[in-house]
Amino acid sequence: MSSRFSLVFTLLFATSLAYAQPISPRLEQRAAALAGKAGEDNLGYALVESLTTEVGPRLAGTEAEARAREWAVDRLRSLGFSHVRVEPFELPVWERGVEWAQITDPYPQPLVITALGGSTPTGPDGVEAEVTAVASLEQLSAAPPENMKGKIVFVDEVMTRTQDGSGYGVAAGKRRAAAYIAEEKGAVAVLIRSVGTSQHRFAHTGQMRRLTEDGAVRGVPAAALSAPDADQLQRILASRGSVTLRMVLTPQQRPAGMSGNVIAEIPGTEAADEIVLVGAHLDSWDLGTGAVDDGAGVGIVVAAAKQVMDAMPEGPRRTVRIVLFGAEEVGLVGAQAYAQAHADELEKHIVASESDFGAGRIWRFETNVAEDKIDAAQALGSVVRSLGAARGGNNASGGPDMKYIREAGVPVVGLKQNGWDYFDLHHTPNDTLDKIDPADIAHNVAAWSSFIFLAANADGYYR
Amino acid sequence: MSSRFSLVFTLLFATSLAYAQPISPRLEQRAAALAGKAGEDNLGYALVESLTTEVGPRLAGTEAEARAREWAVDRLRSLGFSHVRVEPFELPVWERGVEWAQITDPYPQPLVITALGGSTPTGPDGVEAEVTAVASLEQLSAAPPENMKGKIVFVDEVMTRTQDGSGYGVAAGKRRAAAYIAEEKGAVAVLIRSVGTSQHRFAHTGQMRRLTEDGAVRGVPAAALSAPDADQLQRILASRGSVTLRMVLTPQQRPAGMSGNVIAEIPGTEAADEIVLVGAHLDSWDLGTGAVDDGAGVGIVVAAAKQVMDAMPEGPRRTVRIVLFGAEEVGLVGAQAYAQAHADELEKHIVASESDFGAGRIWRFETNVAEDKIDAAQALGSVVRSLGAARGGNNASGGPDMKYIREAGVPVVGLKQNGWDYFDLHHTPNDTLDKIDPADIAHNVAAWSSFIFLAANADGYYR
Numbered sequence: 034m035s036s037r038f039s040l041v042f043t044l045l046f047a048t049s050l051a052y053a054q055p056i057s058p059r060l061e062q063r064a065a066a067l068a069g070k071a072g073e074d075n076l077g078y079a080l081v082e083s084l085t086t087e088v089g090p091r092l093a094g095t096e097a098e099a100r101a102r103e104w105a106v107d108r109l110r111s112l113g114f115s116h117v118r119v120e121p122f123e124l125p126v127w128e129r130g131v132e133w134a135q136i137t138d139p140y141p142q143p144l145v146i147t148a149l150g151g152s153t154p155t156g157p158d159g160v161e162a163e164v165t166a167v168a169s170l171e172q173l174s175a176a177p178p179e180n181m182k183g184k185i186v187f188v189d190e191v192m193t194r195t196q197d198g199s200g201y202g203v204a205a206g207k208r209r210a211a212a213y214i215a216e217e218k219g220a221v222a223v224l225i226r227s228v229g230t231s232q233h234r235f236a237h238t239g240q241m242r243r244l245t246e247d248g249a250v251r252g253v254p255a256a257a258l259s260a261p262d263a264d265q266l267q268r269i270l271a272s273r274g275s276v277t278l279r280m281v282l283t284p285q286q287r288p289a290g291m292s293g294n295v296i297a298e299i300p301g302t303e304a305a306d307e308i309v310l311v312g313a314h315l316d317s318w319d320l321g322t323g324a325v326d327d328g329a330g331v332g333i334v335v336a337a338a339k340q341v342m343d344a345m346p347e348g349p350r351r352t353v354r355i356v357l358f359g360a361e362e363v364g365l366v367g368a369q370a371y372a373q374a375h376a377d378e379l380e381k382h383i384v385a386s387e388s389d390f391g392a393g394r395i396w397r398f399e400t401n402v403a404e405d406k407i408d409a410a411q412a413l414g415s416v417v418r419s420l421g422a423a424r425g426g427n428n429a430s431g432g433p434d435m436k437y438i439r440e441a442g443v444p445v446v447g448l449k450q451n452g453w454d455y456f457d458l459h460h461t462p463n464d465t466l467d468k469i470d471p472a473d474i475a476h477n478v479a480a481w482s483s484f485i486f487l488a489a490n491a492d493g494y495y496r
Numbered sequence: 497m498s499s500r501f502s503l504v505f506t507l508l509f510a511t512s513l514a515y516a517q518p519i520s521p522r523l524e525q526r527a528a529a530l531a532g533k534a535g536e537d538n539l540g541y542a543l544v545e546s547l548t549t550e551v552g553p554r555l556a557g558t559e560a561e562a563r564a565r566e567w568a569v570d571r572l573r574s575l576g577f578s579h580v581r582v583e584p585f586e587l588p589v590w591e592r593g594v595e596w597a598q599i600t601d602p603y604p605q606p607l608v609i610t611a612l613g614g615s616t617p618t619g620p621d622g623v624e625a626e627v628t629a630v631a632s633l634e635q636l637s638a639a640p641p642e643n644m645k646g647k648i649v650f651v652d653e654v655m656t657r658t659q660d661g662s663g664y665g666v667a668a669g670k671r672r673a674a675a676y677i678a679e680e681k682g683a684v685a686v687l688i689r690s691v692g693t694s695q696h697r698f699a700h701t702g703q704m705r706r707l708t709e710d711g712a713v714r715g716v717p718a719a720a721l722s723a724p725d726a727d728q729l730q731r732i733l734a735s736r737g738s739v740t741l742r743m744v745l746t747p748q749q750r751p752a753g754m755s756g757n758v759i760a761e762i763p764g765t766e767a768a769d770e771i772v773l774v775g776a777h778l779d780s781w782d783l784g785t786g787a788v789d790d791g792a793g794v795g796i797v798v799a800a801a802k803q804v805m806d807a808m809p810e811g812p813r814r815t816v817r818i819v820l821f822g823a824e825e826v827g828l829v830g831a832q833a834y835a836q837a838h839a840d841e842l843e844k845h846i847v848a849s850e851s852d853f854g855a856g857r858i859w860r861f862e863t864n865v866a867e868d869k870i871d872a873a874q875a876l877g878s879v880v881r882s883l884g885a886a887r888g889g890n891n892a893s894g895g896p897d898m899k900y901i902r903e904a905g906v907p908v909v910g911l912k913q914n915g916w917d918y919f920d921l922h923h924t925p926n927d928t929l930d931k932i933d934p935a936d937i938a939h940n941v942a943a944w945s946s947f948i949f950l951a952a953n954a955d956g957y958y959r
Contacts, residue, residue, distance in 0.1 A: 082731075086603065086732060090606070142552030143552075143553070233696050260930070264930055265552075265785070265929075463697040468695070
């Protein structure tokens, strides 16, 4: 791969220079050369393989997530990073139990469902009730309570497939809020069409909105139906008008468990107190092995940082900090813990970004920085653009775990991955290693290593 | 669709005539015109939709399969067929229970499995043992018992994707026999890599060989792993050498339940005692809704026969008999019952065929007839070839349920479907209606209606 990369860089170098005002051509050349090495060993893929095989599913607050932290500490130390440590935090822990649903009338048959994270249990005998369908969360909100009382509400909203993942925010709204609105209306349970884009018969789990800080659980029992099962239910409702359904969910909630963020660094030199933060999250949902969400991100940022470290035995100007967040899936708990623990240091966070959108290739480099620093921040993506990414806008989220530090003023950028197929796998049992193309991981590592190298060695500021 | 079909037929008619020695050009013209009507209402698709929605899964010998028979009798009568009846038979009934597996050492994590049909139970606490892997059934057969004693045997044989399904026979061997060979060697359970071609995380069920007629169950508990889980187990065995696994299977076997074949006819005229048999099977595995296996076949043959009936208010020369077999999946029980019940009538079965290979388009028309009747039998496929099928050989099976009547001397033909993707879905929860393209069903109905029309109105014999 490296010789092909080199050719591409030679051809595209003139173009990328146009954006490179605050970064010296020499730095940029070194970043490009670094990117060219990403395919040589594919450490990124080896890390995803190792995490998904040796730990597998790693739900926040469980013993499996603790093993993931041990795995990460061990790997980060072996790779030679400095200041490797865990920053622990507590959180309420929700664990899945039995999940089972069956149409009882008019056409008895089982349905494939999965409990939403945070769902209350139905009790071991389940609930049986007539189904009432609404086409959207808005329709549920507007429905008169007398139509919902005693019913199982079916929210049949379809998610749109998009490259940038913009369909997710809309579709995930029903997952986050339906159980609470249904409870207010007097319903006994809620089923949603999975927040996902695949027709394969997997139900997509995902967190409901956390209403309370005390870990107390609210809302009616809530589960997602796979797309074929949502189609089936919809078809029967359309032809027969009425469906009765029984569902059993027996999740359990513990008031407190342990999670933690795993942190490692490449110490800086002239500007060691300035931090370039690169992140991914270590936890995953319990159904798959967390390959695209977010084993891929872990492999990408760690391998990219390792390349930068190896290329600069003298150390970069600024400190590069890897943060592998815990408990992202259950509500960005690790992100919040990090922002709190490092509040007095955030003004020294120069730029930050997280890789958490699967294993697709990067197609856009976007920023969220001061208006007059956009070109300077875009210069950090010059090699990323050489690899095929477009220049994006200035409203990047930087990734889910960047939320609190971004809101605290830390400039973020986004190495935006192609998410066209991401929600086929997202939060399902089907999120496994075989869905990842090793060459795509190498592409991401190439892009990230160039970004980390430039951000850690540039002298620009982006606030 | 009909105008496009007409054009194709006009263009190809000269070619197809070359094979049409025993069939008059006028008959062939009428068959081609009939085929051209298949897209007009798409009754075939409507039937698959109705069966998979209103009955859903319909495992042999269960109440759900009984509902499928009621559905079939009702539909066949409404459509206007004659002599609609059920020919019941008894069989031992196996039903799935809990199925669950987990690696306990070195990397604890759940695995996706499904019990093989006919598997013995592990008991509610399951079995826990070290795994020993073999690459094939042959390797299992050759293994020294001391290496297998007390172990869970993992048969990691991969199935080859082929258009004609020829990879299935090889791969299904391990499903049929592994539990019995493993038992002889002293193993405590067996896991096989699913007999299937998809990387989606579904385990493929399917029947083990029936060793006894009395319904008694033999063999160690046996389950299939999904392909990603088989990969995972293989990866851990390769890196660590040893894996301990716990599995729980609680299927139950009842000595006797009811099944039946549903039969309907278009009575013949001049040669009413001569029978053209067209079949599909009504039962399905319990995991999916039996859309491609074999709701599609039911829709195709019933809709095609209906077209022939409607085109000939006067009735065809020969009797067309639709047989919707029960209990195919669990060992061709309905096929055997039919062959026994109709033994004295089989010499009057002129030609027979079953549609049971999914919903793909037909790419080959093949025969299994007397050597000197090959051309005559191929003439029954003249319009099928016009639709894009090649002339196949003379070793057609005619479909699984044709086994016993073929062995009793009934000539069979095969309207061979493209099975490239069939084993992605076969015997999994993912075998649902949405996987079927309605236009493909219309293509099949066109082909089958021309074949039925020609076979029922020709005066050739194929023995």
